[in-house]
Amino acid sequence: KLGERKAKAEKMFGLMDGFLKNDAVSLQKDILDHVEYTVARSRFNFDDFEAYQALAHSVRDRLIERWHDTHQYFKKKDPKRLYFLSLEFLMGRSLTNSVTNLGIQDQYADALSQLGFDYEVLAEQEGDAALGNGGLARLAACQMDSLATLDYPAWGYGLRYQYGLFRQIIVDGFQHEQPDFWLNFGNPWEIERVHVSYPVKFYGTVEEEVLNGKTFRVWIPAESVEAVAYDNPIPGYGTRNAINLRLWAAKPSDQYDMESYTTGDYINAIVNRQKAETISNVLYPDDRSYQGKELRLKQQYFFVSASLQDIIRRFKDLHNNFDEFPEKVALQINDTHPSIAIAEVMRVLVDEEHLDWSKAWGIACKIFSVTIHAVQPEALEKVPIDLLGSVLPRHLEIIYEINYCLMEELKKIFGQDYDKLSRMSIIEEGAVKCIRMANLSLACCHTVNGVSRLHLETLKTRVFKDFYELWPQKFQFKTNGVTQRRWIVVSNPSLCSIISKWLGTEAWIRNVDLIAGLREYAEDPDLHAEWKNMKKVNKMRLAEYIETLTSVKVSLDAMFDVQIKRIHEYKRQLLNILGIIHRYDCIKNMDESDKRRVVPRVCIIGGKAAPGYEVAKKIIKLCHAVADKVNIDPDVGDLLKVVFIPDYNVSVAELVIPGTDLSQHLSTAGHEASGTGCMKFLMNGSLLLATADGSAVEIAEEIGATNMFLFGAKVDEVPALREKGTSLKGSLQFARVVRMVRDGHFGFKDYFKSLCETVEEGKDFYLLGYDFASYLEAQATADRAFVDQEKWTQMSILSTAGSGKFSSDRTIEEYAEQSWGIEPCKCPF
Ligand code: NTF
Numbered sequence: 001k002l003g004e005r006k007a008k009a010e011k012m013f014g015l016m017d018g019f020l021k022n023d024a025v026s027l028q029k030d031i032l033d034h035v036e037y038t039v040a041r042s043r044f045n046f047d048d049f050e051a052y053q054a055l056a057h058s059v060r061d062r063l064i065e066r067w068h069d070t071h072q073y074f075k076k077k078d079p080k081r082l083y084f085l086s087l088e089f090l091m092g093r094s095l096t097n098s099v100t101n102l103g104i105q106d107q108y109a110d111a112l113s114q115l116g117f118d119y120e121v122l123a124e125q126e127g128d129a130a131l132g133n134g135g136l137a138r139l140a141a142c143q144m145d146s147l148a149t150l151d152y153p154a155w156g157y158g159l160r161y162q163y164g165l166f167r168q169i170i171v172d173g174f175q176h177e178q179p180d181f182w183l184n185f186g187n188p189w190e191i192e193r194v195h196v197s198y199p200v201k202f203y204g205t206v207e208e209e210v211l212n213g214k215t216f217r218v219w220i221p222a223e224s225v226e227a228v229a230y231d232n233p234i235p236g237y238g239t240r241n242a243i244n245l246r247l248w249a250a251k252p253s254d255q256y257d258m259e260s261y262t263t264g265d266y267i268n269a270i271v272n273r274q275k276a277e278t279i280s281n282v283l284y285p286d287d288r289s290y291q292g293k294e295l296r297l298k299q300q301y302f303f304v305s306a307s308l309q310d311i312i313r314r315f316k317d318l319h320n321n322f323d324e325f326p327e328k329v330a331l332q333i334n335d336t337h338p339s340i341a342i343a344e345v346m347r348v349l350v351d352e353e354h355l356d357w358s359k360a361w362g363i364a365c366k367i368f369s370v371t372i373h374a375v376q377p378e379a380l381e382k383v384p385i386d387l388l389g390s391v392l393p394r395h396l397e398i399i400y401e402i403n404y405c406l407m408e409e410l411k412k413i414f415g416q417d418y419d420k421l422s423r424m425s426i427i428e429e430g431a432v433k434c435i436r437m438a439n440l441s442l443a444c445c446h447t448v449n450g451v452s453r454l455h456l457e458t459l460k461t462r463v464f465k466d467f468y469e470l471w472p473q474k475f476q477f478k479t480n481g482v483t484q485r486r487w488i489v490v491s492n493p494s495l496c497s498i499i500s501k502w503l504g505t506e507a508w509i510r511n512v513d514l515i516a517g518l519r520e521y522a523e524d525p526d527l528h529a530e531w532k533n534m535k536k537v538n539k540m541r542l543a544e545y546i547e548t549l550t551s552v553k554v555s556l557d558a559m560f561d562v563q564i565k566r567i568h569e570y571k572r573q574l575l576n577i578l579g580i581i582h583r584y585d586c587i588k589n590m591d592e593s594d595k596r597r598v599v600p601r602v603c604i605i606g607g608k609a610a611p612g613y614e615v616a617k618k619i620i621k622l623c624h625a626v627a628d629k630v631n632i633d634p635d636v637g638d639l640l641k642v643v644f645i646p647d648y649n650v651s652v653a654e655l656v657i658p659g660t661d662l663s664q665h666l667s668t669a670g671h672e673a674s675g676t677g678c679m680k681f682l683m684n685g686s687l688l689l690a691t692a693d694g695s696a697v698e699i700a701e702e703i704g705a706t707n708m709f710l711f712g713a714k715v716d717e718v719p720a721l722r723e724k725g726t727s728l729k730g731s732l733q734f735a736r737v738v739r740m741v742r743d744g745h746f747g748f749k750d751y752f753k754s755l756c757e758t759v760e761e762g763k764d765f766y767l768l769g770y771d772f773a774s775y776l777e778a779q780a781t782a783d784r785a786f787v788d789q790e791k792w793t794q795m796s797i798l799s800t801a802g803s804g805k806f807s808s809d810r811t812i813e814e815y816a817e818q819s820w821g822i823e824p825c826k827c828p829f
Helices: 002-015 024-038 048-077 095-102 105-114 119-123 135-149 258-262 266-280 294-318 322-328 340-352 357-367 385-391 393-414 418-424 437-444 453-463 465-470 484-490 493-503 512-521 525-550 573-588 614-630 650-659 677-683 696-703 715-724 728-742 749-757 768-787 789-801 808-820
Strands: 081-085 089-092 129-131 154-159 167-171 174-178 191-202 205-211 214-220 223-235 242-252 329-334 368-371 382-384 434-436 447-450 475-477 559-564 601-606 640-645 662-665 687-691 709-711
Touching (some): 048 095, 048 119, 081 294, 089 135, 095 135, 095 223, 095 484, 135 223, 223 266, 223 294, 294 329, 322 357, 329 340, 329 357, 340 393, 340 437, 357 393, 385 393, 385 434, 434 437, 447 453, 453 465, 453 475, 484 493, 484 650, 493 512, 525 650, 525 789, 559 650, 573 601, 573 728, 614 640, 677 696, 687 696, 687 768, 687 789, 696 789, 709 768, 768 789
Parallel strands (some): 081 329, 154 242, 601 640
Antiparallel strands (some): 089 129, 167 174, 191 223, 205 214
């Protein structure tokens, strides 16, 4: 039988003409075939967008080959797999990343130029896949790249939102949000799997059922929605492995509300059916405040339930005993959002598989691990009990049961310490009784990870102090990392060639530790010349982009100073703007000879504010108001330009980061869990101006604190400073710039009033006033360093050379070993 199947497969393979070939002629033929048969345009008449679509499909074909081989191989070897559950993935564009990882960029560029197209121009046709908000979501994307490259048998699971993160448009300096219709022109990177779909149930009641003399609780749901799989192949670099990111879309189910049909209300029945799709319609744009909305809970359960059905089906294909489940399955919960998975696993094991409660709990505790990505308590999700009980009645019972066991255990240890028990309880009492999703995770997961060393300290000493004292062994950290494939190889090709040339190898693309070899040449004048040239080319590209977008002309001799990230009070874009105002004020008061000593700056800020976050929106407006005044001031000229880059996203970051001289990371110490933008800048040789927060502390250890500009209060000083208020020296300069805003120097006096109040003495929670003097000093040091271009270039080389630790490859290897217990499974070529 096996021989027969093999012969048949070989015959088919022969008919397919073997695997797709990657020479220029084959690539051209494939692209043209897709123009004709997939895009359905004539091969004599198609535009850039159509050419991009055909190109994308030809790349996708190659991805699918690898994807098939990898999954067949995984199935044959049956290793323990990692399932990465995340409500958000910020993938950005796929074309350049895929072509780079497949290693056929030159061949494609060649093939296209022979057809009269430019590879880079076509790459620009692609929109961003923005199914996430910020750091957490982009980290997940970088980690998928590392998982594939390092040959780990992993799957990503998430939601296929129809509307990604909103587009930011700026009207008169104000942010407006527009929906991101990212699927409108089709998405060649996904494969719809109509046959991979599962029903996901909601609402209803719980009843008792007796089976073989035993009583079971049975959930009788009232609504069912179909989850359909969309697969997004993720190719590794320098390997045949391509793993899968499976995103679920909600579709009406056949079982949905059959009654309305029978009552004859045909039109309304269809309208109602269609409502099922709303579950996967839209991504929530607030990255750290959870409103306890029904739709959000449904999104979470929807993707968790579908993923678990898929995972269990795969397990059952080869196994029939759940004792083996922890040997084959590791489940990673990305932040607390997918925590309902814990209750769902318990429900499936107890109610459907009829395992004992304690056996099921033992299994759950072995398979789950969680990573926390925030510090702010408001980012920890709390679901009102009434809401959970209505949407998922059986899960609420299960959570109560888990909590009961937890409380019993705690009572044995802490006796009658009710304060402690109530802090650790999964259930929060109060006006609105809530489920604390974080506590549910802490109770079950065998590892709880922070995202930098400092962040773990904060979790241990503040956020999860009680749990840490109880289970210290669960608490770990894995300092975040980013993928050098996207952040150097794809987005900064000139730097990529320089590194490979000087190291004499491309091996650093898979083993980034080798990048430290650049240190040896940090003073080499030839390397300096190449390095400066690379920066200049990237600055030129960025300057053109800025001019097209904002009509501001910037000088390439100026220091390009950048802060790009979500707009948040704790990230202190306001400190940056107040610093710019101070610089402006100084220049205005200078005579001509002083002005000659000023280091010209282009201050670039970009980022989105959550739609309901008023203060953040005012910060964006202030940035524009200052830009409007400064940029046309003849006293200032090229000494200072202020630019707000609208609609910041992954692709914009890929363009901005390589062209940056100095990047700013200004969070009040103790507030940024890690930060990953700083790592991308570091890899690209931008110098960092930063507080000693999150991963910046570890960056300083790697590159040496003298190679960056550190400033501001330290974490352990912050609490006392909040009590004490601003230092005198800082307060004079600070008071002056705040007064300029408050007095209407930049217009919109009434509008900025409340913004100024956030930093008033006594209310300045994020310590802008206290840190101001030290911030200005760090800025002055950066100016002085920039004057000495040789020194600056050396620091820049040392930054890149010291960035090896901050690769997501290192992070993933640590997770694999310390949290997931998985091994590489490399598909043979
Ligand atoms: C972010 N959190 C943190 O704010 C960053 O410090 C960290 O680098 C990234 O996660 C990745 O770990 C979020 O995006 C969220 F969603 F939790 F707010």
